[in-house]
Each structure stands twice: as structure tokens, then as C-alpha cells.
Amino acid sequence: MKPQRKKVTIKTLGEKIARGEKIIGMECHDTPSAMMGEELGMDLLCVGSPGPMALFGHKSMNTVEFQEQLYFLEAVLRGASTPFICCNMPNTTACVSKADAVRNASEIQRRGADGVHIEPHHKTVKMVEAIVAAGIPVVGHFGVQGERWSQVGSYLPRGRTAKDSADIVKLIRSCIDAGISTVLLEHASEELTKWCYENLSVPVASLGSGPYAHGIFHVSSDIIGCSVFPTPPKRVPFGNVWQNMKDAYTAYYEAVQSGAYPRVEESHHMHEGEFEKFLDLVDKP
Incomplete structure (x- = not known):
């Protein structure tokens, strides 16, 4: 019988990076996928909004309710225990006020998660700082931010111009100063991601943003090819469960x-x- 590995923490993730090893993670929202992530030894599982979208049919991340995220978190926690597990905070739970942000992040941690996942904005960095001050690790999501679609108006790749890249780096630096532990770049240019990988003081993970990163991240429903929505460009599926x-x-x-x-x-x-x-x-x- 395979011995159970030790719990993955911010510290052990840093140690793995120091050894030159790649962090492997995925968005995960169901017990079977969590069990497989546990069995494989994945480092990071993030209970994200793709769960409510892929399984509950939400057409926008903006309509995902906090309670739905908690349902998916509980499902993942029933299947996995040793990865570092973080849970997405919809903008309505993370960006209204510092008090609300800390209260909701605390509820996520109370349920058993190790940290939270947030899509920050320059005006919401103070909420990130408040959550970190409460002792809760934060994974910051940059580049394409699906929960800000109505504000941005598209899911087009980010960081393809010097100005856009510089704006993203400015936001990331503000969030690093606020205490985020990890940067996740979604569908950002390879050049921007590589620069962040080589120059930032915290680990950088790539979600469809090229190979130059401390960690590679993917979405479970896209990995297996099973979602009510098409797989985004450049995000390679490894199966076709929908067709099966x-x-x-x-x-x-x-x-x-x-x-x-x-x-x-x-x-x-x-x-x-x-x-x-x-x-x-x-x-x-």
C-alpha cells in the first residue's frame, strides 16, 4: 500500500520550487477528480468557478453563488486531503468590503480549505491585504479574469501589448505587497509570464500561459474534455469524456x-x- 504523503503547505511548495521541481495543480470541483488528484500526488487543487459553470450550467462566473462554491469545496475535501487546497471567492464575496472579505474567507478556511483564490483589481487590493492579515493564504489570479468579463468585455489573451503587460505587473506587485502567496496567470502572453517567473518574489503558475513558470495549472473539466462549454483555445484537453x-x-x-x-x-x-x-x-x- 502506497504510504500517504505529508500535507502540502506554502512552505513545502517553496521547497519543491527550490529543488527545481515543477508544481502541478488543477482546478477541481468534484470528489472523483479530487481522489485522482490525491492519488497522483498533485500539489495544488483549486475549487474554482469552472465547477458551477461546467456542471451547473452557469453562463457567466458572475452568477455563481458563494454557497455553490462551498458545495464544491466540500466535495473536493471528501476526496483529497494532502494537496494544498484553495477555494475561489466570487467577486461578490471578496470585493464588497474588507469585513465581508475576511468573513467569507474565514468561512472557506473553516470548511477545511488551506487558502482562497481571488481575481484582484487595483481597488480591491485592500481586501486581499485584510484576508492575508487574518492569516489566510491568497492565490491571486491575473491575466484573463473571468469574473470581470462584464467589465472587460472579452476573454481575449492578456499581456499582448507593452501597456497591458505593465498594467498587469503593477497590479501583481500591489498584491504581492498585500501578501499574496502565489500568482496564477491565465491566458497571458508567454513573454509576460516568463518575465514574472524570472522577476517576481512569489511562485508563478501558468494556466494556458506557456511553459515558463514555477507551476503548471489546468482545469479538470477541460483536462478530461467534459464541459457544457467549449474548451478555451490553447488549453489542451487530454481526454474526450463528453463524447464518451x-x-x-x-x-x-x-x-x-x-x-x-x-x-x-x-x-x-x-x-x-x-x-x-x-x-x-x-x-x-
Whole structure:
């Protein structure tokens, strides 16, 4: 039996990076995926908004409720314990006030998470600082920020111009000063990500942002190819579970239609002599 590894912490992540090893993480929102992440030895699991979108059909991250994130967090915690587990805070829970941000982050930690995941903005750095001051690690999400789609108006890659890259770095530096422990760059230019990897004082993880990073991050539903939404460009799927599900459901539907399922030999039967006894019992007035 494989011995259980020690709990992954901010400290052990730093030690792994110091040894020149790559941090491997994924967004995760269900117990089976969490169990597999645990078994493989993934370093970081983030309970993100893709869960409510991929499984609950939200068309926008802006409609995801905090309680839904907590449901998914509990599902992941039932399947994994040793990775560093953080949970997304929707902007409505992280950006309204410092008091609300700390209260909601504390609830996430009370449920069992090791930290929180936030998509910061220059005007919300003070909330990040308050959460860190409460002793809760923060993973900052930069580049494409899905929860700010209505503000930005697109999911186009970020950091493709000097000005945009400099603006992102300015925000990241403010958040590092506020105490974030990790930078996650989603669909940012490879050049920007590499610069951050080589120059920032905290670990940098890449989500569709190229290979030059301390860690590589992916979304579980995109890894297996199973979401109600198309996989984003440059985010390579490693499976096609959606098609597998469709094939299986189609085969079931057609088998029932044709009478091929269920077969007689797949039925359960009474013990010998019990059917006759049953008839006597039901025939009695």
C-alpha cells in the first residue's frame, strides 16, 4: 500500500520550487477528480468557478453563488486531503468590503480549505491585504479574469501589448505587497509570464500561459474534455469524456428503444418456489 504523503503547505511548495521541481495543480470541483488528484500526488487543487459553470450550467462566473462554491469545496475535501487546497471567492464575496472579505474567507478556511483564490483589481487590493492579515493564504489570479468579463468585455489573451503587460505587473506587485502567496496567470502572453517567473518574489503558475513558470495549472473539466462549454483555445484537453458520455447515453437510449436492454438474463429472480407462495399470498382476500 502506497504510504500517504505529508500535507502540502506554502512552505513545502517553496521547497519543491527550490529543488527545481515543477508544481502541478488543477482546478477541481468534484470528489472523483479530487481522489485522482490525491492519488497522483498533485500539489495544488483549486475549487474554482469552472465547477458551477461546467456542471451547473452557469453562463457567466458572475452568477455563481458563494454557497455553490462551498458545495464544491466540500466535495473536493471528501476526496483529497494532502494537496494544498484553495477555494475561489466570487467577486461578490471578496470585493464588497474588507469585513465581508475576511468573513467569507474565514468561512472557506473553516470548511477545511488551506487558502482562497481571488481575481484582484487595483481597488480591491485592500481586501486581499485584510484576508492575508487574518492569516489566510491568497492565490491571486491575473491575466484573463473571468469574473470581470462584464467589465472587460472579452476573454481575449492578456499581456499582448507593452501597456497591458505593465498594467498587469503593477497590479501583481500591489498584491504581492498585500501578501499574496502565489500568482496564477491565465491566458497571458508567454513573454509576460516568463518575465514574472524570472522577476517576481512569489511562485508563478501558468494556466494556458506557456511553459515558463514555477507551476503548471489546468482545469479538470477541460483536462478530461467534459464541459457544457467549449474548451478555451490553447488549453489542451487530454481526454474526450463528453463524447464518451454522449456515446454511452446514446447506446443506452437506442438499446431501450429497440428492446435490446434489459435482457432477460440481466434480471433478478425469486428463489425457487417463492413465486408460488407469493401468488397464494396476494390471492388471499
